[in-house]
Amino acid sequence: MTLIRPLAVVTGASSGIGFELARQLAGRGFDLVINSEDSERLDEAAARLRAEGAHVETVVADLRRFPEAERFYEATRTTGRPVDVVALNAGVGHGGPFLETDLVDELEIIDLNVRATVHLAKRFLCDMADQAEGRILVTSSIASTVPGPFQAVYNASKSFLQSFVQALQNELRGTGVSVTSLMPGPTETDFFHRADMDDTKVGRQSKDDPAQVAEQGLDALFAGRTEVVAGSVKTKARELVNKVLPDGAKAEAHRRTAAPGSGRDS
Numbered sequence: 203m204t205l206i207r208p209l210a211v212v213t214g215a216s217s218g219i220g221f222e223l224a225r226q227l228a229g230r231g232f233d234l235v236i237n238s239e240d241s242e243r244l245d246e247a248a249a250r251l252r253a254e255g256a257h258v259e260t261v262v263a264d265l266r267r268f269p270e271a272e273r274f275y276e277a278t279r280t281t282g283r284p285v286d287v288v289a290l291n292a293g294v295g296h297g298g299p300f301l302e303t304d305l306v307d308e309l310e311i312i313d314l315n316v317r318a319t320v321h322l323a324k325r326f327l328c329d330m331a332d333q334a335e336g337r338i339l340v341t342s343s344i345a346s347t348v349p350g351p352f353q354a355v356y357n358a359s360k361s362f363l364q365s366f367v368q369a370l371q372n373e374l375r376g377t378g379v380s381v382t383s384l385m386p387g388p389t390e391t392d393f394f395h396r397a398d399m400d401d402t403k404v405g406r407q408s409k410d411d412p413a414q415v416a417e418q419g420l421d422a423l424f425a426g427r428t429e430v431v432a433g434s435v436k437t438k439a440r441e442l443v444n445k446v447l448p449d450g451a452k453a454e455a456h457r458r459t460a461a462p463g464s465g466r467d468s
Contacts, residue, residue, distance in 0.1 A: 207257070209283045211235045213265060213274075213322070214292030216243035219341060219386060221250075222416035223289045228256035230420070232287065235278050239264040265292050265318035266310055275325045284333050287423070288326045290319050291341040291384075295356035308355045315359035320366065327370070327379060334378040339423045340367050342383045344431060364429075371428050383429040384419035386410065387436075410434050 210227040214220035216238035224236050224247070234256055238244040241262045248258045259281070263274040278285055293315045296307045319340060330336025343357075346364040350357025367383045374381065387410055410433035422430035 206283075207231055207233045208286040209233050209235065209281065210287040210289070211237075211278055211285050211326070212289040212291060213237045213318075214341075215289075216240055216247045218390075219384075219412045219415050219419075220289070220291040221247050222412045223291060223339070223420065224258075225251060225254065225256075226413075226416050226420055227287065227289070228254065228258075230424075233257040235259045235261060235281065235285075237261050237263055237265070237274055237292070265322070266313035268317075268321065271318050271321045275322060285326060285329065285336065287337050287339070288322070289339045289341070290322055291339075292318060293341060293359075295353060297353055297356075299352060300354045311355045311359055315356070316362050319363060323366075323370070323381075327374070327381075330379045331374075331377050336379045337423050338379075338381045339419055340381065340383050341419075342367070342385050342429075344385050344387045346385065368428070380423075380426050382419070382423045382427055384415070384422070385429060385431045386415045386419075387431075387433045 208231065210224075210232040212220055212224040212227065212234065213236075215224045215234075215236035220236075220238075224234050228234055228251055234251065236244065236248065236251075236258060237260070238247070239262065244260050244262055248260050251258045261274050261277045263270040263277075265271045265274060294311055296303055296311060300308075323338065323340070326336070326338060330338075340363055342363045343360040345353065345357045346360035348357065364383060364385075367381050370381045390410065390412060414434070415432040418430055418432035422432075
């Protein structure tokens with residue numbers, strides 16, 4: 203008799219935290235449906251996962267676009283299998299002074315980090331509620347806890363996700379469905395390069411291992427925890443400091459690390 207493995211869905215899975223979430227879910231016994239907008243990198247990620255013995259299906263979709271997000275969701279339904287775990291990990295950022303950054307870039311942060319997360323959470327949570335079980339992991343950030351000079355829209359998008367997840371946790375009590383917020387600090391991914399933040403202090407500093415972040419996130423998810431600050435001891439300590447600083451001090455600390463050129467050698 204062939205055993206049917208549970209199914210997990212991971213967005214933004216072509217690299218970084220998303221790839222590690224997919225890899226480690228496979229290691230925990232899940233089949234996978236993974237997504238990215240970049241077909242070449244997604245195929246490479248799928249090949250790596252299959253080489254480790256994972257059963258993987260890929261769906262190329264730009265989740266910033268409503269029809270594409272809907273198509274991705276429908277593709278997961280065509281498997282004919284219930285989705286047990288969803289990792290809503292896809293996200294984007296952009297650094298720079300708000301008066302100087304491109305409006306299109308800022309709106310795309312909202313489209314992916316906020317709109318696509320709400321869209322897919324709506325679809326998958328309704329299905330999970332019908333089957334009275336399921337888990338969703340939302341990749342937020344410790345940036346959600348601080349005002350974000352030079353990343354104003356990105357930090358605000360992550361603050362939205364924190365509030366959104368906390369509200370869902372309240373609404374879903376007793377349903378058999380859980381939502382967990384994964385809050386990494388600076389992590390060794392393509393994020394800072396894509397956000398045009400290579401020359402900032404935070405962009406140049408040593409960063410957390412995405413495998414460690416993913417492992418801590420999944421441990422929290424399966425333990426039914428509401429949130430986890432994931433990464434190194436340094437990241438966890440930074441979050442503890444953020445909790446006691448007044449907002450003005452938080453913003454100033456963020457400004458010193460995220461300001462363009464703040465990481466350049468003098």
